Amino acid sequence: MIWLTWRQFRASIVVAATALAAFAVILGLTGPDLAHLYATSGLATCRASCGSLASTFLSQIRSDAIYPLLFFAGGAALYLTPALIGMFWGAPLVTRELEAGTLRLVWNQSVTRTRWMAAKLGLIGLAAMATAGLLSLMVSWWSGPIDQAGGFPVTMGQLSRFSPLVFDARGLAPVGYAAFAFTLGVTVGVLIRRTLPAMAIALACIAVVQLGWPTAVRPRLIPPDTATSTVSVNVSTARVGHNGELAVPVTDMPGAWIISNQTITPSGKVFVLPDVPACNTGTQQQCNGFLPTEHLRRRITYQPASRFWAFQAYETAIFVVLALAFAGFCVWWIRWRRLA
Numbered sequence: 001m002i003w004l005t006w007r008q009f010r011a012s013i014v015v016a017a018t019a020l021a022a023f024a025v026i027l028g029l030t031g032p033d034l035a036h037l038y039a040t041s042g043l044a045t046c047r048a049s050c051g052s053l054a055s056t057f058l059s060q061i062r063s064d065a066i067y068p069l070l071f072f073a074g075g076a077a078l079y080l081t082p083a084l085i086g087m088f089w090g091a092p093l094v095t096r097e098l099e100a101g102t103l104r105l106v107w108n109q110s111v112t113r114t115r116w117m118a119a120k121l122g123l124i125g126l127a128a129m130a131t132a133g134l135l136s137l138m139v140s141w142w143s144g145p146i147d148q149a150g151g152f153p154v155t156m157g158q159l160s161r162f163s164p165l166v167f168d169a170r171g172l173a174p175v176g177y178a179a180f181a182f183t184l185g186v187t188v189g190v191l192i193r194r195t196l197p198a199m200a201i202a203l204a205c206i207a208v209v210q211l212g213w214p215t216a217v218r219p220r221l222i223p224p225d226t227a228t229s230t231v232s233v234n235v236s237t238a239r240v241g242h243n244g245e246l247a248v249p250v251t252d253m254p255g256a257w258i259i260s261n262q263t264i265t266p267s268g269k270v271f272v273l274p275d276v277p278a279c280n281t282g283t284q285q286q287c288n289g290f291l292p293t294e295h296l297r298r299r300i301t302y303q304p305a306s307r308f309w310a311f312q313a314y315e316t317a318i319f320v321v322l323a324l325a326f327a328g329f330c331v332w333w334i335r336w337r338r339l340a
Contacts, residue, residue, distance in 0.1 A: 009124055012089060016131045023077070023135060027142040030070060037061070038145035051251055054149040061146060062153055071152055074139035078169035081135060082181035083206045085128045090185020091198040093120055094334070098193050117334045121327050125182050132178035140170045150254035161308050162257035164214035171312040176319030181206050183326035190333050221314045224259050224301050231298035233263060233291045235273075236284055244273040248298055255305030262299045271296055 041057040043050060061067045094117075146152050147170070151160035159166050167173065185202040192198040231248050239247045246263045250256070263271045271294065273279055279287035303311070 009089070009127070013127055016127070020131065020134055020138075023074075023138055026070065027074070027138050030066060031142045034061070034067065034142065034145050038149070041149075043145075043149055050254075054254065057149050058146070058153045058158075067146075068152070071143060071146065074142065075165050075169040078132070078135055078139055078174050079165065079210070081132050081174065082177040082210070083203055085131070085178050086181030086185035086206045087199045087203045089124055089128055090182040091189040091202040092195050093124065093186045093189060094330070095189040095193055095195040095198050099195060113335045114331055117331045121183070121186065121330065125179060125323075125327070128178045128182040129175050132174040133172075136170065136172075136174040143170070147255070160255050160257065161305070162255075162303060162311075167214070167218075167308075167311070168210070171309065172316040173312050173319075176316035176323070177210075179323035180209075180319040180326075183323040183330070186330050187326045190330050218311065218315070219259060221311060222303065222307060224257075224303050226299065226301050228264075228297055228299045231263065231296060233288075233296050235279070235287050235291070238263075240273060245270060246273060246296075250300060250302075253300075253302065253305070255308070257303035257305075258300060259303065260299075260301040263296050264299050266295050266297070 037060060038044060038057060041060075042053050043057060046053055143166075147161050147166070151158035151163065151166065153159075161167060161170055168177065181202075184205060185198070188202045188205065189195070189198040192201060233246055233248055235246070237249065239249070241247065247261045248263060250258055250261060265271050278290035
């Protein structure tokens with residue numbers, strides 16, 4: 001069964017191996033230069049007040065077109081990998097056999113349904129996890145200097161390792177995502193029994209999970225910390241919300257996941273830019289001179305950068321357990337259900 005499964009999926013595995021080899025060459029050629037820029041920036045030996053060094057290094061990275069291109073290409077590749085695996089490897093795994101009728105030929109050769117299903121799930125599932133794991137290893141290694149500097153700079157701040165686009169392309173999590181997407185695709189195929197509809201439904205289900213998980217589930221895996229401190233508010237650098245709320249940028253927590261950032265009054269209420277002459281009709285200097293009289297503080301709800309690997313471990317474990325549950329259901333369904 002292992003040999004037969006390999007024969008059926010060798011083309012897909014060769015395509016995946018070729019793509020991995022191409023990524024390895026590209027990242028291998030550019031990664032040492034990126035690491036050298038990080039080493040010469042002084043960040044590797046900096047232990048305190050490294051903000052200016054990080055800003056200079058990230059500005060240098062952003063100014064070179066190749067580094068932004070590879071940074072986002074690596075993230076996009078890992079973000080798409082689970083969807084492609086579930087769609088092209090998982091969904092057709094059983095439906096293709098059902099539509100062609102080849103599974104009955106196999107079962108009549110003293111191969112049990114359980115063995116047939118277990119061999120397919122085991123071999124292709126391990127290949128899917130290995131593909132995502134190797135790609136994640138390469139992208140995580142290449143992006144290491146950028147992640148250590150606080151994250152790639154964008155218009156609204158920085159893409160730290162906790163950013164959804166980055167978190168899903170680092171560490172162990174892609175292995176869990178690939179296992180889940182593959183078995184989800186197989187399950188959909190087993191239930192639908194038609195290849196094209198199964199591929200479409202599997203893709204939709206995986207997309208819903210990928211888009212919903214970072215906001216609906218991930219923030220609840222570990223309770224966040226809260227820090228309150230005095231802050232100097234400057235209207236020229238603070239972000240002003242549509243309702244007048246001021247948010248002072250957080251620059252002393254590199255790599256942290258900032259869940260909420262509020263400027264509050266001494267009584268604990270969220271501060272809203274008042275309608276006073278200094279800030280309504282006056283200059284920025286007059287408004288900045290008025291704000292210290294309010295004795296404002298900053299309240300941050302956040303996940304420390306040190307919890308990155310804890311989140312990675314939790315998510316990987318959750319998705320692997322879900323994958324095992326889907327695999328078990330598929331084995332049970334194939335073994336006991338009548339397949340017309």
